[in-house]
Amino acid sequence: MLGISDEEFLRGDVPMTKREVRIVTIADARIAEDAVVYDVGAGTGSLTIEAAQQAVRGRVYAIERKKEAVALIRANAERFDVSERVTVVAAEAPDGMADLPPCDAALVGGSGSHLAEILDLMDTKLKDGGRIVLNFITIQTLATALAWLRAHKLRYDYETVQLQVNRLRHVGPYDMAQAENPIYIVTAWKK
Template sequence: MDEPWLHVVGIGAAGLASLAPAVRALVENAEVILGGARHHALTEGIAARRLAWPSPFDALIAQLQALEGQRVVVLATGDPLWFSVGARIARAIPDGICFHPQLSAFQLAAARMGWSLADTETLTAHGRPVEQLVPFFAPGARLLILTTGSDTPGEIAALLNQRGYGASRMTVLSDMGSASEARCDGLAESWQAAVPPFNTLAVDCVAGPEALVLTRVPGLPDAAFAHDGTMTKREVRALTLARLMPMPGALLWDIGCGSGSVAVEWMRAAPRSCAIGIEARADRRALAAQNALSLGTPGLHLVAGQAPEALQGLEAPDAVFIGGGLSEETFAVAWGALLPGGRLVANAVTLQSEALLTGLQARHGGDLVRISVERAVPIGNRSGWRPAMPVTQWSLTKS
């Protein structure tokens, strides 16, 4: 096996002194060192060619590939493969690379707080919308969050307040491991602290009486969504997502997404999952965007258009839900694009759509199920059952 030419080194606040002797020797003998201004300041005195992070940052891989054949070190903070640059490099350059982790900000923060990492959510808001943290707000939850800078803790405090978690305890840990390490404690409801830009946030979630407590398990109340009355209702939505099987990093096409309830719950249910909502009506796309933001999935991608035409050119999905716009042509395009092992689910409420599903199931197999839901409603001073329209659901897996 050839010796690696590229070393990705996690460095602590103590600089070269934080490195094991063998790793320090790699840095000291590098021909090229690439990193941020802070990383270069921590390794002053080494006679290597210095490169800053490229702008735009997406140019990083090409820049590194052009350096192959030289002794190259990329400096990162803490563990390069934990919400850091290392994962991107590893995907693009799988060979000739070696990683050297340091204690991560999460490990240091957990030690400062006395929290078990196994019982703590480790999250990042670095360069990402803070709204993506919302699905993790829960009574008793403990969150460790990498921030973008001085303003991020205040933004998260406002988010906690808006959702009834104002009593949550917040701790900002800055410059951990350095001589200037500092700690700032407070409550989300009264947070006004000015903190250094290089910080990690710990949140001990406390739900107030007005908190909207929502699980990440599919089947949120219909009232949690902004909608115009046309949506996949709670019980059917839960069964639909059970068939779609959200998985980490998987992509869903939600065809005829309406208010986006299925796509939003898909993204909440599995880490790093993505969804593309295809919807012809602008008012419903606006509702879907609103729900994505309020329920913590700001990455939902919305496409204006009608299936099957709007499906052309989209990234191949791991799962497809057809909640609207069902036709032979839409199924054919979606099924052709679906990756092997992918799941397709289609729901129908009209006799015509049901007949179409019955015909498709006869030709392609899969499970055909009829879902009936009844709710107790007042009838005078008593109660009775009111049935919702039955839903015919067809599901199958691509071999």
């Protein structure tokens, strides 16, 4: 089921992609049942888990550099009973990606200031017709992604949306909107 509640994930102090962003990201990735998926900068593994639930006969590779996050990805994969379809790669991308099999879809959250290098390597791994969905909170990282995609416009088409989620919280007898960080979602597909 797409859109697992945020509270169901083990989290610790590791950043996590929120439910509404996960729903749009996974929908845009168009993950087939037998897909090979990369989740770069996997954090808690929330996108990894959602992708593995779509790729029921496939494999998801969660690339993550932080030790605490690696442990959380494994624990969450076990918690949601998808560990047999998830391989955790404990490395800072693009390191650890060269030996992975070609992929049908790739999700990119954290890039550790290596986004262009990650996209360069991913370009060699992504199958024709494959999709990359990138999530950003900073304008600078968005600009890097758009510049890379423009430089590769003969091989990729793309679209960008900004998603703003507001949650209502109780303030006395009232309900007041509390904004989450706006997220830029770039979806690119290889021609």
